Amino acid sequence: MTTYSRLLSLVLFVLVGAPPVVAEVTHSFLAFGKNTYIVDADGKKTWTYPAATRDGYMLDDGSMILTLSKxxxxxxxxxVVKIASDGKETLIWKGTQSEVNSAHPTDDGTYLITEAGANPRLLEISEDGKVLVDFPLVCQKKNIHLQTRMARKLPDGTYLVPHLLDFAVVQYAADGQVIGKFDTTVEGDSDHKIHTWPFTAIRSPSGNTLVTCTNGNRVIEFDIDGKVVWTLTNDDLPGKWLQDPCGAQVLPNGNVVIASYAAGRADTKAPKLxxxxxxxxVVWTYTNGEKVGIHTFQILDTDGVKVPGPAMK
Incomplete structure (x- = not known):
């Protein structure tokens, strides 16, 4: 609900005793995937980029950091490229292996990048492409595509990296040492373990870590000790809306926005976000009737008000 709508609702209630009008939540957002675009609060595409992307950020100055698919x-x-607010594109990093899977603009003005390939690695580079940190990732090498996804640098200088087929989110020190791990396997029927693949891991100021698990169709939140304190599955939703949940963002009000990458393939009415x-x-959904999914995203504003950065995504 916009500020104007809230004021109008209050005035109507005071003058005529009418109940406040509850308007739907609106968001504008930047979507990444096979198609890359911006959607406004009315659900209309206002900008598109002519290449597929895996990750990205809109910065406070209006520029964008895009992780390009191979x-x-x-x-x-x-x-990884940077798109200035005037549309000028600058190459930040050209991948040296099979895939670049994420690029996180850090509070230090650097970029955290992960490469998947025969030698999966994490790099932190400067604006001009100088390598500041470079160490190997501790993950399986058989399936290159499922080595890593949304890696993020934390305020304490460590790194949080999901490893899909290792069924774990790993926390690395600046020297590459493993200092923590969240196991995303869950108990199934008859003591059967369900190996869920972590895709996005978001560390909150409280120390909790929210993780989307793609093939498991669930979202899990761990406390600082690794205990599961919150879980979202399709049993909690109006329908089977968790269909390969990939991207996620925690909003300032604590709500979670989730991207279901496979939504729309079988049922075009299933919400993408x-x-x-x-x-x-559920307080907001986005459905566009397309079969092409949204890989990750960034909510830009809510009810016409800009979401303050840095985005928790």
Whole structure:
């Protein structure tokens, strides 16, 4: 609800005793995936980019950092580019292996990058591409595509990296040493372990870590000791809306927005994005009728008000 709508609702209630009008929540957002675009609060695409992306950020100055999917000619190993507010594009990093899976603009003005390949690694680079940190990732090497996803640098200088087929989110020190791990396997029927693949891991100021698990179709929150304190599954939702949940963002009010990458393939009415409260009430959905999914995203504003950065995504 916009500020104007709230004021109008209050005036009507005071003058005529009418109940306050509850307007739907609105968001504008930046979407990444096979298609890259911005959607406004009315659900209309206002900007598109002519390449597939895996990750990205809109910065406070209006520029964007995009993690490009690999392409046969220009970027066979993927890349990271910066799009200035005037549209000028600058190459920050050209991938040296099979894929570049994430690029996080840090509070230090650097970029955290992960490369998947024969030698999966984490790099932190400067604006001009100088390598400041470079160490190997402790993950399986058989399936390159499922080595890493949304790696993020934390305020304490450590790194949080999901490893899909290792079924764990690993926390690395600046020297590459493993200092923590969240196991995303869950108990199933008859003591059967369900190996869920972590995709996005978000560390909150409280120390809790929210993780989307793709093949498990669930979202899990761990406390600082690794205990599961919150779980969202399709049993908690109006329908089977968790369909390969990849991207996620925690909003300032504590609500969580989730991207279901496979939504729309079988049922074009299934929401691509939805916002849920911590008591599991759905308050916003986005459906565009397309079969192409949203890989990750960034909510830019809510009810016409800009979401303050840095985005927790």
């Amino acid at each position: 392409s046969k000619k220009k970027y066979p190993g993927g890349a 939805f916002e849920v409260t911590k008591d599991k009430k």
